[in-house]
Amino acid sequence: MRIGLLTEGGYPYVSGDARLWCDRLVRGLRQHEFEIYALSRTERQEAEGWIPLPPQVARVRTAPLWTAGDDGSIQGRRARRRFTETYAELAAVISTARQPGAPQDAPETDGPEADRFGSALYALAELARDTGGLIGALRSEAAVRALEQACRAPRALQAVRTVRVSELLRTAAHLERALRPLSLDWYEDDGLGSVDLCHATAGGTAALPGLLARHFTGIPLLVTEYGVQLRAHYLGTSHETPPAVRALLASFHRLLAAEVYHRAACVTPGNTHARRWQERCGADRDKLRTVYPGMEASRFTEVGEATDRVDPRTLVWVGRVEPAKDLICLLHAFAEIRKEEPRTRLRIVGAPAGAEGTAYLGQCRTLAAQLFPDEADGVHEIGDNPVSFEEIGGPEAPDLPDAYAAGAVVVLSSVVEGFPISLVEAMFCGRATVSTDVGAVVEVIGGTGLVVPPRNPRALAEACLALLRDPERRERLGAAARARALELFTVEQNVAAFHDLYLEIVSHSPVRRVLVDRTGEPLPFGAPAEAHLPGRWTEPRLPRGRPRWAWEPGEATPTVRATGFQEAVPAAKGA
Structure with missing residues (x-):
């Protein structure tokens, strides 16, 4: 199995979050092949380099979050109009979404608000794919004007109606940084499009490439949060931050968290405390599996x-x-x-x-x-x-x-x-x-x-x-x-739990590609023959209360119109 491991500010860098448990997970699952897609947070982190990687890591692709050079994209009038309309829709839903003052205020993740946010997010991703990137557009005057117009609208939150220009610039800069994965070239067949499963080691920006891989190619997404990113955002927001900026960014990160939880095939909190936060933020209880962190004993x-x-x-x-x-x-x-x-x-x-x-x-x-x-x-x-x-x-x-x-x-x-x-x-x-x-x-x-x-x-x-x-x-x-x-x-229980989850998620996902060996020849029994047979009996059938890992009714199926199990596995541990 080929796993796309998505990290932000951690593995495989020498310093960073989640470095130890990611390394232990990769080394413990020698039977799988890993491709690492890492977002770095600082120039210093880039300069310190990587830790030694095991042989099962086939490739590492990185992108910085601490700097944004010109992506070189040249947009015509139609593309600029398309961006303005799409970004205005994103700004509108952010500025009108009610701001929870505490995790007890559960967002409506299944209503029109969530649908508008997801539609605008994926529309921006498609535009970035068509034009070669949106870094310049997200930092443009058009983006700031769209934010301002959304904040002045009648339905806007009370806290954002008196927003200042300096606060709009600050908000736009933060959104550009958070949405920088939209402009990456990671989603083609030579990138995340070739993996069997995306495993995001955190929510928020780290999981965004997994959302896009799922949107473009139907790759299932597994999200692990040992520290809930939305909670970290709330705790990390300074009291000196202007109320308008605080409200806009809180709405954005809440909506992004809800979208990640909604689209993920499975979400693995590290403890019940994190699990309660995820449920309050819109995660489906049937998708949650508690997997404790693995530590070297x-x-x-x-x-x-x-x-x-x-x-x-x-x-x-x-x-x-x-x-x-x-x-x-x-x-x-x-x-x-x-x-x-x-x-x-x-x-x-x-x-x-x-x-x-x-x-x-x-x-x-x-x-x-x-x-x-x-x-x-x-x-x-x-x-x-x-x-x-x-x-x-x-x-x-x-x-x-x-x-x-x-x-x-x-x-x-x-x-x-x-x-x-x-x-x-x-x-x-x-x-x-x-x-x-x-x-x-x-x-x-x-x-x-x-x-x-x-x-x-x-x-x-x-x-x-x-x-x-x-x-x-x-x-x-x-x-x-x-x-x-x-x-x-222990590390052993952590590795065993994720091994079972990998098999369970992929077994309920459709076969999308033909497996080949090093010479390019088809790999015998790489995909089961029954996965190619038509008929309702090949569709995944889960017990009541369990999520449908593959897709939802009415959703476009991935490249190969086939369903079926790749391998029968027992229920995952750690639930």
Whole structure:
């Protein structure tokens, strides 16, 4: 099977999101052939290069999102008029779509609003294909005028009716960046048109090439979201962003997310927290299959089996240093702990995340110096602060298991969290954990650790003290946590789940091409003979409540007018 792996700002680059799990997935599925279609986010990411790729990666095609050169397309009067009309329709639906203030406000993804957005999006894609690209057009004065006209319309959102020219320019620039995949030449028979399945490793812009491949050639699309892109957009929007820009971009990303979920053959959230977000944003429940991230457990095996290395008076925090981790709360909680247990120590292990993380780390160091002054107190010597800040190289650092090994209890104090990787690593190491109730924390630990409300230093301190004073309870919880992690969060379960999903989706997709060997000769039994026989019995028949992976009634079938299963497979795991 040939898989088109779609990434944004991650694999196969040295630095980026989803790099580790994508590499583990590709290496674990040696029986399949992968083609990688990667969108890079920064010039630095491009300059750092790629990680070593396994032999099953047949090709890598990249495109930058951080720069947009002239695509060289020359549009005549008819093409310009066609673009203006199509972009105006897209702007109209964005400016009139009601803006959800929270994920509880579910969008109407099956109504006229969604249909208009999808029709305008694919019309722009067809225009880009006909003219050679739309980068210049999307940045043109005509695009800005179309946005302005849509915002001044009577049905426009209240927040956008007073939009300024500078805000229109900012919105148009963001939309051009998000729609840049429309101008790529990835959708012909020598690109995504030759794969059996598109697997987008994120929603939003990363999944857009998969939407276009499905539109042009009928390639089925699988979308994996370990962090919901729409949620990331909401959280990443600055409070200083003008209301009009915020409303327009929120509408666009919500509609794009709904279109991705609607057209995908299957959507795989990484946890129930992400799954709820996807359902609120319009994803069909029958298409959702939970597949937990796969993590390498072998490097933590020695720590999990050794109990003599534990310091019973040490708390450990591991992660990226940033405000969302709320280390300020942890330091205040530790001050309460020290009043009860003066010999306790706290190790904060991790690197700052960008300039904001560096500034936050400075605040934490200053607070630690104020709460625990370097003076002899009968327990520690002068200059021996009970709080230590240590930096490691990253998630693959060889000394990461040693960080977990040094403590009796691992603490997570976040106020915002997706899938808590540090908790899973602590569970592999057999460590008892104390965590705040955010994101997928409760789902991950499943009763093998203590959970407290976020932003509550006193509750965090009491939970840590309860485990520090009860070594037998720590050991029981640590052993249960390790067993749970080895059952649910290993690379092996992740690879097996996606292997089953690949086979299931492709088995319900029509045969579109003849498989050939290296010499160009047809490959015997590459496609089953019964797929070419006419008759209703060859159509996919799924149990009630399961999606029709191939197409919907009234939808144009792909190139070869044939249905049927390529291979019978069992139901996918991880649902």
